[in-house]
Amino acid sequence: MLTKDTPGIRTRVLLLASLVLVIAGSTSASLLIIRGRLQQHAQAAFSADLYRSVDLFQKLQTQKLVNLRRANALIADLPSLKALMTTRHQQTVADGSVPFWKVSGNDLFALADRDGSILALNTRHPSAQLLPALQQKFSDPSQHLLLAGSDLYEYATTPIYFGDQATGTLLGYVISGYAIDHELLQDVASSAGSDAAVFHGSQLIASSLLDARVTRISGALQTIIGASAPVPAILNGERYLAITKDFDSSENAPIRLVMLKSFAQTDAAQKQINRLVALAGAIALAGGTILMLLLSRMVTSPIERLTSGVRAFGTGNDTYALPSNGTQEVRFLSKTFAQMREQIQTTNSKLLEAERLATIGRMAASISHDLRHYLAAVYANAEFLASPNLSEAERNELYEEIRLAVQGTTEMLDSLLVFGRTGNALLRTTASVEVIAERAITLVKSHPDSDGVTVTFVNNAADTTAAVDGRQVERALYNLLLNACQSARQSPATRSVSLTLTATPQTVTASIVDSGPGVPASIRDNLFAPFVSEGRHKGTGLGLTLAWTVAREHEGEVQLVDGRAGSTTFLFTISRTLHSADGTSHLRDGVLT
Structure with a gap:
């Protein structure tokens, strides 16, 4: 049972709101699903790329080290180099090493005597720290990485013998190496499709990135150090997937390779997909709204006319035209209401007639006694007046009683007339x-x-x-x-x-x-x-x-x-x-x- 008259929501508004909610929900869900799937796919693909990039760098490092050893072996077997090393004079050896360095084409070329003392050192990146660092590293034949200040080299050492290695005399050592610098890492990055950087502790040694972005890597290094699996990182507002690889722990701080894969292209593709999905959703919403307006009008217009017909009937208008079009349900309602309206009119006419008869019956029962009383008084007093033996006072008294009876009858009839005149x-x-x-x-x-x-x-x-x-x-x-x-x-x-x-x-x-x-x-x-x-x-x-x-x-x-x-x-x-x-x-x- 309704306790409060509330207007409620119009059917047309409800249909449009439902359409908007469905399309908006579908578009939002599509965006979320596509975004999630795209990110999962990109994460998996980028992780595989990073692992391949690390493997590629390690293979390149191994290949370069093998090539260094082969080149050293060829140079160490040159008679001119053996003759130079027999002088054991540092300046002579230093001057004579330059042609061999140029022929080798390496970033680092050095000659040491048989006692391990460095006699000649040639490099593309001169540094005061390079000679002491190389002298210190030379004492450990297992080492092949040389860090001098901010320069990092990978080198190979080969002995020089007079005669064969088994029975000959040791004349000294030839040392050659290549720099792990920006150019090398750029080659790695272009081959692997990833960016690379090398750190000594938190100090940047070299990178394939620009300097401004390299600074961001240094700030985010603590979040990715030790990550054997790819981890996300934000650099200069750009998303990356990063992995680290330690390839030398002999220093007081480990030397680490950091490989990064940018999400820039993926994010751009995702934004493009988002725009396309949003555009498709907007087009669907606009088209659906127009279609729903037409459909809702076809559905709700007959309902509104039927509602107006109900209101009109409630106000007494029983000739209001009811809709004959619309959906099957609306037509059924219209037909049913028309039949109900006709039945109500018929029933109401019968009720009015019955009420009229009942009112007449109640009125007759109500006034019959009083009307008989007044008429009896008039009749009796009229008979008394016919007597010739009445005095004047008695006649006046009878006249007064007749007047009161007539007055009562008149009042009763006036009441009935007023009651019948209502409206x-x-x-x-x-x-x-x-x-x-x-x-x-x-x-x-x-x-x-x-x-x-x-x-x-x-x-x-x-x-x-x-x-x-x-x-x-x-x-x-x-x-x-x-x-x-x-x-x-x-x-x-x-x-x-x-x-x-x-x-x-x-x-x-x-x-x-x-x-x-x-x-x-x-x-x-x-x-x-x-x-x-x-x-x-x-x-x-x-x-x-x-x-x-x-x-x-x-x-x-x-x-x-x-x-x-x-x-x-x-x-x-x-x-x-x-x-x-x-x-x-x-x-x-x-x-x-």
Whole structure:
């Protein structure tokens, strides 16, 4: 059961919102899935590339070392070099080593005597630290990496013999090597499709990257050191996958190779895919919205017309055209509602006819007794008047009883006429409710049912002017006052009725209070229904009904505000003006229209 009237969501809006949510959700899910799959694929492919890059560097390093040893063996077997080494004079050896260095084409070329002392040193990158470092490394034949300051070399050492190696005399050693520098790492990077850098501890030795990006690698080195498996790294706002490889731990800090694979191309491809998916989603959303608007209009337009037909029927318009198009369900609803509307009209006509007959029956039952009573009084008194032996006083008394019976019959018929006239247009003119109330009190005081009842009138309003049908308002106040007098007469103590007028700028209210026994609880719920009475011996039971009808026709109401014994209170409220459909009041020639 509905407890609150809420407008709810329109079907068209619900369909469009559902479409937008589905397309937006599908597009977002597609973007997330594609992004995740692309990242997984790129991670796997880049990891494999990094492992291949490390293997390639190691194979290149091994190949270069083999080539160095072969070149050294050829140079060491040259007679001219053997003759040079027999001089054992450092300057002579140093000067004579230059041609051999140029022929070798290596970055590093040195000659040492048989005791291991370096006699000649030639290099493309002269450094004061190179000779001491080489002299120190030469003492350990297992070493083949030479670090001098910021220069790193891989070298090979080959002995020089006079004669064959087995029986000849050792003349000295030839040392040659290549620099692990920017050019070498660029060659590795171009071959492997990855970037490379070599570090000694946290000191950068060489890199295939530009200097600005190399600085970023140094800052992020701690996050990737020791990573035997590829790990992500952010360098200068660019995503990389990095792996490290230690290839010499003899120094106080290890020498590490860092291989990096940039996600730049993958990120660019992902952005392009995202744009394409988003564009496809936008196109689908636009096309779907247009299509859904058309479809929803086809679906909801007949529903809206059917809804309007229901509203129109609720306001009394039973000829509103119902939709004959739309979906199968809508057509079924329209046909069913049309049948229901026809059945309701038929049933309502039958109910109105039955109610009419029932009202006539209740009215006949209600007034038959009182009408018989009045007619019997007229008939009996008329027979008495036919007697010639009546005195003048007796005749006048009989005439008065006949007059009262006729007056009662007239009042009863007037009540029935007013009840039957309900709903007809009122002739409302500007009048004083105070004057109307005084006339009603005068009429009530002349009624036999007011005998012994004190009727008082108090006007608490400075102005009681209102646009009213004076005769109808007078009749309503008369009925309320008469009803109050009849109730007050049943009180064993004080019998009083008071009428008090109050007013606001919009309304005039009459408060009728009597000292009677109150309103029984059994009839309070239907107190203003026709022919309702309790403990009454005469009357039609239409007094309160007519008062309520007159109040409603004057945009007001009648209320029972207190039903207790001794202080039964009714409020009769009417509007001071009559408002038209546009909310304004119209008064022409003293008549409100």
